[in-house]
Amino acid sequence: MAIRFEVLHTDRETGARAGLLHxxxxxxxxxxxxxxxxxxxxxxxxxxxxxxxxxxxxLANTFHxxxxxxxxxxxxxxxxxxxxxxxxPLLTDSGGYQVFSLPHLRSVSDExxxxxxxxxxxxVALSAERVIEIxxxxxxxxxxxxxxxxxxPADPAAALEAHRRTVLWARRSKRAHRRVDQALFxxxxxxxxxxxxxxxxxxxxxxxxxxxxxxxxxxxxxKGLMYDLLAAVGERLPAxxxxxxxxxxxxxxxxxxxxxxxxxxxxxxxxxxxxxGTALTGRGAQNLxxxxxxxxxxxxxxxxxxxxCRHYSRAYLRHLVKAGEMLxxxxxxxxxxxxMGRLERQIRLAxxxxxxxxxxxxxxxxxxxxxxxxxPAHVAEASGTLSGWEARG
Amino acid sequence: MAIRFEVLHTDRETGARAGLLHxxxxxxxxxxxxxxxxxxxxxxxxxxxxxxxxxxxxLANTFHxxxxxxxxxxxxxxxxxxxxxxxxPLLTDSGGYQVFSLPHLRSVSDExxxxxxxxxxxxVALSAERVIEIxxxxxxxxxxxxxxxxxxPADPAAALEAHRRTVLWARRSKRAHRRVDQALFxxxxxxxxxxxxxxxxxxxxxxxxxxxxxxxxxxxxxKGLMYDLLAAVGERLPAxxxxxxxxxxxxxxxxxxxxxxxxxxxxxxxxxxxxxGTALTGRGAQNLxxxxxxxxxxxxxxxxxxxxCRHYSRAYLRHLVKAGEMLxxxxxxxxxxxxMGRLERQIRLAxxxxxxxxxxxxxxxxxxxxxxxxxPAHVAEASGTLSGWEARG
Numbered sequence: 191m192a193i194r195f196e197v198l199h200t201d202r203e204t205g206a207r208a209g210l211l212h213x214x215x216x217x218x219x220x221x222x223x224x225x226x227x228x229x230x231x232x233x234x235x236x237x238x239x240x241x242x243x244x245x246x247x248x249l250a251n252t253f254h255x256x257x258x259x260x261x262x263x264x265x266x267x268x269x270x271x272x273x274x275x276x277x278x279p280l281l282t283d284s285g286g287y288q289v290f291s292l293p294h295l296r297s298v299s300d301e302x303x304x305x306x307x308x309x310x311x312x313x314v315a316l317s318a319e320r321v322i323e324i325x326x327x328x329x330x331x332x333x334x335x336x337x338x339x340x341x342x343p344a345d346p347a348a349a350l351e352a353h354r355r356t357v358l359w360a361r362r363s364k365r366a367h368r369r370v371d372q373a374l375f376x377x378x379x380x381x382x383x384x385x386x387x388x389x390x391x392x393x394x395x396x397x398x399x400x401x402x403x404x405x406x407x408x409x410x411x412x413k414g415l416m417y418d419l420l421a422a423v424g425e426r427l428p429a430x431x432x433x434x435x436x437x438x439x440x441x442x443x444x445x446x447x448x449x450x451x452x453x454x455x456x457x458x459x460x461x462x463x464x465x466x467g468t469a470l471t472g473r474g475a476q477n478l479x480x481x482x483x484x485x486x487x488x489x490x491x492x493x494x495x496x497x498x499c500r501h502y503s504r505a506y507l508r509h510l511v512k513a514g515e516m517l518x519x520x521x522x523x524x525x526x527x528x529x530m531g532r533l534e535r536q537i538r539l540a541x542x543x544x545x546x547x548x549x550x551x552x553x554x555x556x557x558x559x560x561x562x563x564x565x566p567a568h569v570a571e572a573s574g575t576l577s578g579w580e581a582r583g
Numbered sequence: 584m585a586i587r588f589e590v591l592h593t594d595r596e597t598g599a600r601a602g603l604l605h606x607x608x609x610x611x612x613x614x615x616x617x618x619x620x621x622x623x624x625x626x627x628x629x630x631x632x633x634x635x636x637x638x639x640x641x642l643a644n645t646f647h648x649x650x651x652x653x654x655x656x657x658x659x660x661x662x663x664x665x666x667x668x669x670x671x672p673l674l675t676d677s678g679g680y681q682v683f684s685l686p687h688l689r690s691v692s693d694e695x696x697x698x699x700x701x702x703x704x705x706x707v708a709l710s711a712e713r714v715i716e717i718x719x720x721x722x723x724x725x726x727x728x729x730x731x732x733x734x735x736p737a738d739p740a741a742a743l744e745a746h747r748r749t750v751l752w753a754r755r756s757k758r759a760h761r762r763v764d765q766a767l768f769x770x771x772x773x774x775x776x777x778x779x780x781x782x783x784x785x786x787x788x789x790x791x792x793x794x795x796x797x798x799x800x801x802x803x804x805x806k807g808l809m810y811d812l813l814a815a816v817g818e819r820l821p822a823x824x825x826x827x828x829x830x831x832x833x834x835x836x837x838x839x840x841x842x843x844x845x846x847x848x849x850x851x852x853x854x855x856x857x858x859x860g861t862a863l864t865g866r867g868a869q870n871l872x873x874x875x876x877x878x879x880x881x882x883x884x885x886x887x888x889x890x891x892c893r894h895y896s897r898a899y900l901r902h903l904v905k906a907g908e909m910l911x912x913x914x915x916x917x918x919x920x921x922x923m924g925r926l927e928r929q930i931r932l933a934x935x936x937x938x939x940x941x942x943x944x945x946x947x948x949x950x951x952x953x954x955x956x957x958x959p960a961h962v963a964e965a966s967g968t969l970s971g972w973e974a975r976g
Contacts, residue, residue: 234909259902516627
């Protein structure tokens with residue numbers, strides 16, 4: 191077994207879990223936030239910075255990496271860990287989400303998908319088996335099978351069909367899976383109907399995976415619906431296996447999901463906001479492009495140990511962002527990852543000390559009820575369009 | 584006196600000088616290469632990285648900083664050193680070069696220049712006095728006066744007029760100069776005629792500045808002509824004052840200029856090449872975008888101690904650059920500055936050990952006769968268009 195999951199403590203009042211996920215490249219304390227390194231790099235940052243920020247595991251994307259630079263190149267380099275200089279736990283997303291967001295999706299059948307590569311226009315075919323083969327070449331510790339992703343709202347017939355195909359592909363992925371040092375997770379899809387989600391969970395659990403992901407959420411539905419579906423799915427997942435909510439990572443949504451038993455998260459939010467000059471803080475987000483920061487000599491967050499807060503004022507960071515200087519996105523992205531690292535640690539500590547219910551109420555109130563994080567295509571690129579938690583500060 | 588310059592040693596055979604330039608923010612060993620931080624940031628890098636790369640002094644641009652974020656904002660932040668977190672020697676260019684490269688230059692008279700701001704379109708007036716006033720707000724250790732820059736070829740009448748105005752502005756700049764902790768350098772212009780250049784040097788030296796810059800070179804003229812003009816000007820400059828060749832910094836041109844007695848250099852080349860994925864090496868430049876590096880698992884330069892060479896293959900760096908990932912420009916820029924830092928140290932050592940003649944012959948042969956570096960607007964943005972030294976690898 192490539193991974194081993196230990197639940198160290200379950201919060202008495204809420205059921206939130208603190209655990210350890212042992213992988214061939216090290217142990218991850220859960221709940222864990224995974225920064226996204228789509229192309230084998232967390233945007234603008236070195237692996238050392240990502241690790242120092244508190245990140246324990248990074249996500250990379252099979253779809254993007256297979257198109258460029260190609261899985262063979264990465265395999266020849268000794269695998270993705272070595273290629274990207276991250277000798278720590280690594281997860282590869284299958285690319286299902288990306289494929290189903292493509293403008294030039296050619297065909298989808300039980301066999302797989304065909305599309306034109308957004309890199310060079312050539313026609314590419316991906317099947318459940320081919321994805322597992324590519325992921326074996328990349329060599330991540332945790333790998334995701336090809337799945338069918340729907341947007342919101344989803345037609346019930348389409349949701350049923352997507353679920354059927356996702357389970358079919360999960361079964362075939364499992365059969366194609368060879369590397370004993372890689373853990374293949376199952377993905378629960380099923381649209382926005384709680385009973386179909388429950389059925390999907392049961393069918394995927396019946397295939398017996400070492401961990402389960404919940405996909406297809408935070409794609410435009412109301413947050414309340416997302417939390418209800420999370421709770422419905424959570425009841426059907428075995429407590430002994432890690433649970434990964436895909437594409438969600440805003441602080442309030444993460445906390446709400448931990449309350450419903452989720453252990454792992456990934457989201458582009460911290461780095462995408464960082465690139466546009468929006469900093470995460472305990473009292474909401476700061477859009478440093480705003481004129482109010484032009485002469486503000488305070489750091490983003492007093493007491494934050496990150497380089498952006500130790501050495502630079504909001505005025506300087508604003509100047510960098512306004513002038514289009516790369517150091518701006520770099521420093522704000524780093525701050526945001528340090529913020530997420532601190533948030534994870536606070537969550538884990540509150541669970542272990544059986545005070546997660548009170549802590550989470552206070553934290554959510556402080557952060558605001560905010561934005562659900564969301565999958566890459568759905569997170570607003572400009573911070574100005576974010577509402578709630580993200581718009582404050 | 585804001586600065587003090589000591590010539591420690593003059594190479595017996597060539598006249599190349601090794602010295603120390605003492606400034607209020609520390610001492611610079613010369614010959615010295617100054618990385619360019621136009622907007623108060625050396626592109627993509629932190630001040631710590633720039634310093635660790637071996638850079639002792641950084642150049643920022645008065646013109647750009649006065650338009651954005653504005654000199655008042657920087658003054659309120661405690662000056663540019665504090666604002667940009669570089670508490671080391673700092674030089675501000677006046678912006679003459681930038682003003683005379685503007686598409687919307689409105690008028691030039693003895694009074695000064697008027698132009699539309701490229702940031703927000705408002706009309707801006709700059710005079711010799713106003714530039715000194717802005718530079719006093721920025722607070723750099725060495726400041727440059729407003730000058731008139733010409734391209735190549737220059738009409739002799741225009742060159743004479745540009746020279747006359749540059750000297751007029753130098754005199755008025757000196758009169759306006761107040762801060763005793765800032766050293767105002769004189770700039771020798773005069774186009775491409777050696778006798779006018781000599782006359783310009785004599786007139787500027789007569790004004791008695793603590794250091795002299797040679798401007799208006801490497802703007803399209805043949806390298807041989809540039810070296811001849813450098814030698815002509817050098818004969819008229821006092822040996823006791825530092826000599827700064829503006830906008831030049833390719834390795835062969837730097838070495839040729841040191842042979843002619845130059846002590847200081849600035850150039851965007853290392854960071855601009857870095858941003859486009861071209862790495863400087865002792866055997867010429869490597870354009871990492873080239874297909875030949877797709878599966879190349881070697882570092883840019885074996886034995887180089889920079890993070891790019893210690894941790895990453897050419898194949899990975901190429902992937903980052905091709906995928907438009909910021910970490911690529913960041914790592915290659917850092918490598919290039921580390922390369923320049925090593926080159927400076929080698930130059931200084933060879934001079935102190937009286938073997939600069941032989942060392943420089945060998946180094947120039949190895950690097951190739953290459954590109955002269957050049958001012959910002961003249962350096963080819965894409966490394967593919969560079970010739971000689973830069974095109975190798």
